[in-house]
Amino acid sequence: MHIKVIDHHGTEHTLEALDGWRVMEVIRDWDVGIKAECGGACACATCHVYIDPEWLDRLAPPNDEEVDRLDDAPLVEAHSRLSCQILMSEDLDGLRLRLAPGSEPEAVAA
Ligand code: FES
Numbered sequence: 724m725h726i727k728v729i730d731h732h733g734t735e736h737t738l739e740a741l742d743g744w745r746v747m748e749v750i751r752d753w754d755v756g757i758k759a760e761c762g763g764a765c766a767c768a769t770c771h772v773y774i775d776p777e778w779l780d781r782l783a784p785p786n787d788e789e790v791d792r793l794d795d796a797p798l799v800e801a802h803s804r805l806s807c808q809i810l811m812s813e814d815l816d817g818l819r820l821r822l823a824p825g826s827e828p829e830a831v832a833a
Contacts (some may be wrong), residue, residue: 724816730755731827740811746772746818747807756828763807765789768796770806771826775819782809797825 728736728750740749747770750757758769765788774782779802785793789808793799803823809815 724811724813726750726811726815727817727819728755729819729821731822731824740815742811742813744811745807746809746811746815746820747805749811750806750822755822757806757822758826758828759807761807765792765805765808768792768805769826771796771799771823772804772806772820773800773823774802774804775821776802778815778818778820781814781818796823798823 724740725737726740726746726749728738730736736755738749738753745763747757747759747763751759760769761767782804785804785808789805792805793803
């Protein structure tokens, strides 16, 4: 299975993903560039992504912790999610998303 990720420069990457992985881990491990400062503990909001609206309804809804944490992220939109809170499954094969401002790794943001 795979996901499509538009990076901070507008380039789209098709990344192989494994069942049960967090979407954030897929993006990070393929070195596309995501800060994900807390490593997936839902404590930083630096893994903020914009889900392609066509895919939004296919995701499990965010829990209260994710909603609270998203309040800390800049430029939140209706299709914002934290990528560390989305687990890959067959249903999400082909998921498309864009990295949101504030999720750039330090070297890119500087
Ligand atoms: Fe920190 Fe997702 S990696 S909230």
